Amino acid sequence: MQLHIATGSELPIYRQIMRQITDAIAGGRLRPGDKLTSQRDLAVQLVISPLTVKKAYDELEREGLIRTERGRGTFVAAGAPAIDRGEQLERLREMARRLLSRAHLSGVSLPDLLELIEEAEAELAAEREASRENPQPDDD
Amino acid sequence: MPIAEFNNIHRAYERGKNVLDGVSFSIEPGQVVGLVGRNGAGKTTLLRIAMGMLEAQQGSVDLFGLDPRDRPIEVKQRLGYVSEDQILSPVMRVEAIIDLHRSLFPTWDEAVAERLIDRFEIPRRAKIKNLSKGQARQVALLCAISHRPELLLLDEPAGGLDPAARREFLETSIRLLNETGSTILFSSHYMTDVERLADRIVMIHDGSVLIDTQLDELRENYSLALVPHETVSSREDLLGLTNCLGVRDRADAFHAIFQLEPEKASSLLEGVLGVRDTRCTRIALEEMFIELAGGQG
Numbered sequence: 001m002q003l004h005i006a007t008g009s010e011l012p013i014y015r016q017i018m019r020q021i022t023d024a025i026a027g028g029r030l031r032p033g034d035k036l037t038s039q040r041d042l043a044v045q046l047v048i049s050p051l052t053v054k055k056a057y058d059e060l061e062r063e064g065l066i067r068t069e070r071g072r073g074t075f076v077a078a079g080a081p082a083i084d085r086g087e088q089l090e091r092l093r094e095m096a097r098r099l100l101s102r103a104h105l106s107g108v109s110l111p112d113l114l115e116l117i118e119e120a121e122a123e124l125a126a127e128r129e130a131s132r133e134n135p136q137p138d139d140d
Numbered sequence: 141m142p143i144a145e146f147n148n149i150h151r152a153y154e155r156g157k158n159v160l161d162g163v164s165f166s167i168e169p170g171q172v173v174g175l176v177g178r179n180g181a182g183k184t185t186l187l188r189i190a191m192g193m194l195e196a197q198q199g200s201v202d203l204f205g206l207d208p209r210d211r212p213i214e215v216k217q218r219l220g221y222v223s224e225d226q227i228l229s230p231v232m233r234v235e236a237i238i239d240l241h242r243s244l245f246p247t248w249d250e251a252v253a254e255r256l257i258d259r260f261e262i263p264r265r266a267k268i269k270n271l272s273k274g275q276a277r278q279v280a281l282l283c284a285i286s287h288r289p290e291l292l293l294l295d296e297p298a299g300g301l302d303p304a305a306r307r308e309f310l311e312t313s314i315r316l317l318n319e320t321g322s323t324i325l326f327s328s329h330y331m332t333d334v335e336r337l338a339d340r341i342v343m344i345h346d347g348s349v350l351i352d353t354q355l356d357e358l359r360e361n362y363s364l365a366l367v368p369h370e371t372v373s374s375r376e377d378l379l380g381l382t383n384c385l386g387v388r389d390r391a392d393a394f395h396a397i398f399q400l401e402p403e404k405a406s407s408l409l410e411g412v413l414g415v416r417d418t419r420c421t422r423i424a425l426e427e428m429f430i431e432l433a434g435g436q437g
Contacts, residue, residue: 007332010422012356040318047310049172050318051339055356101403105420 001030003037005046013048017056025065025076027127032078036066039074141205142166143291143323144190150198151185159185161347162199167291167325172317174338174355175327178433181344183327184223187295190325191221204290217245220289222280224299230269234262234279238286245287253286259312274305281309285316294326298333306333313337331426341425345433350385355425363402364423364431367394371415381412386432397423397431 001024005016024030036042039057043050057074060066068074103113145166152158159182167173175183188194190201192208192215201208208215228237238257242248257264260278268276277297285292297313298306310333316322317337328334334341334355341358343351351358362385372378375387378396383405388395398405402420409415423431 007335008424008426010359010424012359013335014356043314043318044311047307047314048336049314049339050321051170051172098403101406105402105406105417 003042003046005048014052014056014059017042017046017053018059021056021060022065027124028131029127030076032076034076036074036076142202143169143171143204144325145202146186146190146199147202148199149186149189149196149201151182151189151194151196158347160189160196160344163344163348164199165342165349165352167323169290169323170321171340172322172324172338173326174334174341175325175344176329176331176334176341176429177327177344179329181433182347183344184295186344187221187223187293187325187327190293191219192216217247217287218290220284220287220292221295222277222284222293222297223295224297226280228268228276228280231267233265233267234271235264237268237279237283238264241283241286247287249286249288252288253282256282256286256312272305274301274308277301277305277309278312281312285322288320290323292322292324292326294324296327296329298328298330306330310336331424331429335425343429343432350432351428358425358428359422361399361401362423362428363398363400363405363420364427365394365396365398365402365405365409365418365420366392367396367409367415367418369393371418372413377413381408383408388431388434395431397428 003017003020005013007013009016011019021030021036030036036057037045039050039053043053046053057066057068061068061074065077066074067077099113100110103110108116146163149160149163150158151160159180163182163186175186177183185194189196190203190208192212195209203215204218206215232240234257238253242250242253256278260275260282262271262275262279262282268279271279281297298309301309313324314337317324324337326337338355340354341351342349353361367378372394375389375394378384378387378394381396381398383399385397385399387397398408398420400408402422406418406420409418409420
């Protein structure tokens with residue numbers, strides 16, 4: 001899959017990479033067993049430090065979304081992430097708190113925020129649907 | 141052990157006017173450090189002191205555990221250096237310049253040099269004066285890295301290059317990092333280049349190190365607060381807060397930079413100064429630079 005990054009963003013580059021890969025897995029564009037571009041190749045492709053790519057991959061691996069096999073490469077992990085449910089809920093709670101204070105700072109009310117979440121969910125579902133109808137070939 | 145250590149470096153060009161007024165930081169192996177600061181902040185001075193081209197009037201530099209003043213040749217043979225205003229003799233041919241560097245550096249790796257000549261497509265027989273600025277810089281880079289230096293010092297390495305040549309220079313640096321995991325200290329005014337290449341930034345301001353942090357930390361743990369003028373009596377109120385790095389009095393509001401996440405900066409402002417619902421946001425490197433180094437105007 002094709003990744004792209006933006007400099008001048010307040011989102012660190014490693015997080016941009018993590019987000020795109022996570023979204024691709026959630027949206028079904030990347031499936032379990034799919035091979036990811038190697039860290040070195042991705043660094044050259046995106047013209048960013050190999051350390052940044054390593055950080056993104058390490059984090060994704062820690063979250064159980066990808067796994068690296070020595071000498072073979074990095075793949076999308078099979079099945080559910082290796083993190084236990086309690087910890088996952090704790091993480092989600094943390095993210096929810098951030099989201100809420102962010103919304104509060106931006107003057108967005110809770111009902112508006114919930115509506116936003118539902119819209120995002122619909123978008124993701126549509127993406128999943130689309131990729132099920134015409135599976136994308138490997139483009140890396 | 142750090143590869144490089146700057147200890148309390150002082151340097152003035154005019155008596156009583158220190159360009160560097162106690163700069164200290166160290167670099168660990170494998171780090172890529174972007175050195176940023178305004179024109180005249182002393183970035184070039186610092187890199188020249190590291191190269192042994194200038195002496196610190198107070199303080200010391202330690203490279204590979206050695207004092208460059210005691211062991212200048214040994215230290216230089218383990219360094220690579222490229223600067224914007226570096227001058228390669230215009231009448232020399234590319235191959236003669238490479239021969240010269242090969243003879244100076246015992247660790248010269250011909251395979252590295254050959255690979256770079258091919259990749260850059262530099263004509264060996266050409267004289268420097270007939271190369272483009274970008275090609276000349278590539279020759280300088282080739283000479284600086286073919287002996288596989290343990291530390292690469294780059295002073296505004298892409299300065300004066302057009303965007304395409306700059307990008308090419310950046311790509312070469314990325315490949316170099318891929319192949320050798322080099323340690324690099326580079327100065328640049330191009331914040332996008334810093335974001336792409338560096339994992340850590342050191343910002344020099346008013347003679348000393350104002351920020352020294354991982355680039356990702358900068359984006360995750362720093363914020364800009366826009367504090368309306370009528371809510372505080374002066375900028376000093378804000379500057380007095382812990383974790384406040386700088387305040388600019390702008391037409392729209394006070395712009396305050398905090399070494400805190402936006403949510404925490406917002407609660408600090410409410411808790412200490414009673415200022416509620418301040419707009420606090422994360423901030424990209426370029427804006428951070430302008431907010432901290434820019435004038436009050």
